[in-house]
Amino acid sequence: MKEPVYIGPHPAAAPRLEELMRQVALGDQDAFASVYEAVAGPVLGVVRSVLRDRAQSEEVAQEVLVEMWRTAARFREDLGSAMNWVLTLAHRRAVDRVRSVEASAARERRAGLLDRTRAYDEVTEQVETRLEQEQVRRCLRTLTERQRESVTLAYYRGLTYREVAELLTLPLGTVKTRLRDGLIRLRDCLGVSV
Structure with missing residues (x-):
């Protein structure tokens, strides 16, 4: 080989x-x-x-x-x-x-x-905000007309207590009392604890 x-x-x-x-x-x-x-x-x-x-x-x-x-x-x-x-x-x-x-x-x-996709938290937050807004509107309807008017002017239009009193031609003490009573009723209706 x-x-x-x-x-x-x-x-x-x-x-x-x-x-x-x-x-x-x-x-x-x-x-x-x-x-x-x-x-x-x-x-x-x-x-x-x-x-x-x-x-x-x-x-x-x-x-x-x-x-x-x-x-x-x-x-x-x-x-x-x-x-x-x-x-x-x-x-x-x-x-x-x-x-x-x-x-x-x-x-x-x-x-x-x-x-x-939208973030889960963003959607949840929007739903919760809408529910809270609806609950506040429902509770506002439980106030007397004078309380609702005072709360709306002070907290939704941003007027001071003195400006609310001048606009409604009421004494400042009366406006403060209406606001205090209205806020207490809102607190109770919303179930907020102090």
Whole structure:
């Protein structure tokens, strides 16, 4: 049988990937260059199979190779081959990117929905305000005509007690008494405790 022809050094002379990883863990840049050359293509292939986007795949593949350099000391030969370890890093990083993109898209969708709908608190506040206004109107109808007139001028038109007295041509004390009695009746009708 004929022996195969090798271009470059004989494969038996080249260190195994696992040995190179041990050297990378010690900070050997030449060993890293050899590992990089051996795994860059397969890493990009795994990442592209998950992401299906060329630009993102290249970015994630570079992140994986940098992570491989930083965490080479974590590689344990007794748990599997160096290639499997690196490809596992690649697959996990690609899946993380997919999850991140999906989460970002979901956040944007939720934010878009919130922009199109009124805030719950705003609607509740409007309903409560309308109910309170109706209750005040109902309670105002329980006042005598003179009390209602004095309260309306003082609290809805913003006149002072003296201005109410002048407008109604009544003594100031009489206006104060009507206002006090009217406010007590309103308080009781509205169920407000002092």
